[in-house]
Amino acid sequence: MLKYFVDTTEALLTAGLLTGLIAGFAKRAYGKRGSIPLLIAAALGLLAAARMAYLKNTTRKIDTSLWNLRIFRVSLAALGAFFVLAILTAVMYGIGKRAAKAEKPTGFQKICRENGPADTVLKVLAASALGIIVFGLMLYLLPDVFSNPYIILMTEKTVVSSAFLLKTIGILFGVLAVSLAGLAVCKVLLRLPVPCGAAVLSLALISNALRQAANCLRIMQTKRMITRANKHYHDYFEIIKFTSNHDELFTYAAICIALAAPILLLIRSFLAKESYSNPAQHRKIRRKHTVSRRWSAFSVLCAGFAVFTMTKLHAVANRKIDLAPIESCIMDDNNLYIPFEQVADGHLHRFAYTTPDNVQIRVIVIKKPNSSAYGIGLDACDICGETGYYEKGGQVVCKLCDVVMNINTIGFKGGCNPIVIPYSIENGQIVIPFSGLVEHKKEFQ
Numbered sequence: 001m002l003k004y005f006v007d008t009t010e011a012l013l014t015a016g017l018l019t020g021l022i023a024g025f026a027k028r029a030y031g032k033r034g035s036i037p038l039l040i041a042a043a044l045g046l047l048a049a050a051r052m053a054y055l056k057n058t059t060r061k062i063d064t065s066l067w068n069l070r071i072f073r074v075s076l077a078a079l080g081a082f083f084v085l086a087i088l089t090a091v092m093y094g095i096g097k098r099a100a101k102a103e104k105p106t107g108f109q110k111i112c113r114e115n116g117p118a119d120t121v122l123k124v125l126a127a128s129a130l131g132i133i134v135f136g137l138m139l140y141l142l143p144d145v146f147s148n149p150y151i152i153l154m155t156e157k158t159v160v161s162s163a164f165l166l167k168t169i170g171i172l173f174g175v176l177a178v179s180l181a182g183l184a185v186c187k188v189l190l191r192l193p194v195p196c197g198a199a200v201l202s203l204a205l206i207s208n209a210l211r212q213a214a215n216c217l218r219i220m221q222t223k224r225m226i227t228r229a230n231k232h233y234h235d236y237f238e239i240i241k242f243t244s245n246h247d248e249l250f251t252y253a254a255i256c257i258a259l260a261a262p263i264l265l266l267i268r269s270f271l272a273k274e275s276y277s278n279p280a281q282h283r284k285i286r287r288k289h290t291v292s293r294r295w296s297a298f299s300v301l302c303a304g305f306a307v308f309t310m311t312k313l314h315a316v317a318n319r320k321i322d323l324a325p326i327e328s329c330i331m332d333d334n335n336l337y338i339p340f341e342q343v344a345d346g347h348l349h350r351f352a353y354t355t356p357d358n359v360q361i362r363v364i365v366i367k368k369p370n371s372s373a374y375g376i377g378l379d380a381c382d383i384c385g386e387t388g389y390y391e392k393g394g395q396v397v398c399k400l401c402d403v404v405m406n407i408n409t410i411g412f413k414g415g416c417n418p419i420v421i422p423y424s425i426e427n428g429q430i431v432i433p434f435s436g437l438v439e440h441k442k443e444f445q
Contacts, residue, residue, distance in 0.1 A: 023443025
């Protein structure tokens, strides 16, 4: 549960903060005409991400890398369009203010001053550009989150198992945590002046654009769109290497930038001095600043919890688990011989055969509870590969996906169970032929 919570939070945090900043700024700067394109983009993004997740898991029609490259390119183009439109809108607003003070405004000044159709069109287009960015974020990140329950179901085989329920709850809590963080920064930006909100949003958009540009380079290199013949290949490679090894820096940058908004709002709430003519107006002003401080405090709390999740909780969820040591056993006549006495304690035991070409093939054996039978299989499964199993609290757990095995089903095919191998029982010993191990050598290479 914790691992899925952490993974979901880390995957969606940047997108959640950026979407919250965009929503708050669009409504603050453009009013209802700014909210409608974003709502449409968000709805389409959810539908498109669900469709993408379905195609990824049920077909081979989706080349994820190429799709991501297209998403990044469109998002970067939308970002450029937004900055151009935002600048034009600000210029028209400035000209309109000067025209209001002019005794004889020019024709263009009159248009700007009247705040007519041209201004409305610019604001709708700017909000639409932001909507495309939100759509791109959802289409890039949500399919993997939507796919997680399907992947869990592939290992658990049923939705009524406690493991499936707990892991799904972890995903939902991660989505909830990110949504609350996005809501908090949205409410903060609604209370900031437009210039301050624009500055915070611009920094967040530029940081995300740098991340997307680096991802574009990585995909283009992988797909051989950038070759060594390119004179800037070495520079591109250094950028790709640095951003791949330090991807979490972009998430921390998003947190810091988003954190600037509540700090600015807190400062303004304490320094603002508004005049009032009666006690009712005074109470209204105090209430406004109290609400602003509460949203600011909640935003700071969300930022602190995000950092805690990415550091402490991440370390706990991804802690290194050492597998039990490999035990010695008799190897003779092309067989492994494991005496019952060696594995009769009900704990997990691990053995290994090393092939002539130095590939170590691991085997696990555990006596089944309240039975004289043994669970025997490879220390690997068809789904998670050769990451192996470990014992915890009397249970056998997959190291990669954290699925708890039913010990009584070890030795049978299905789900995340160990790969079945041939064996026989002879003279109080488990006999495992080398040939039955070698045929699964590729799992351990």
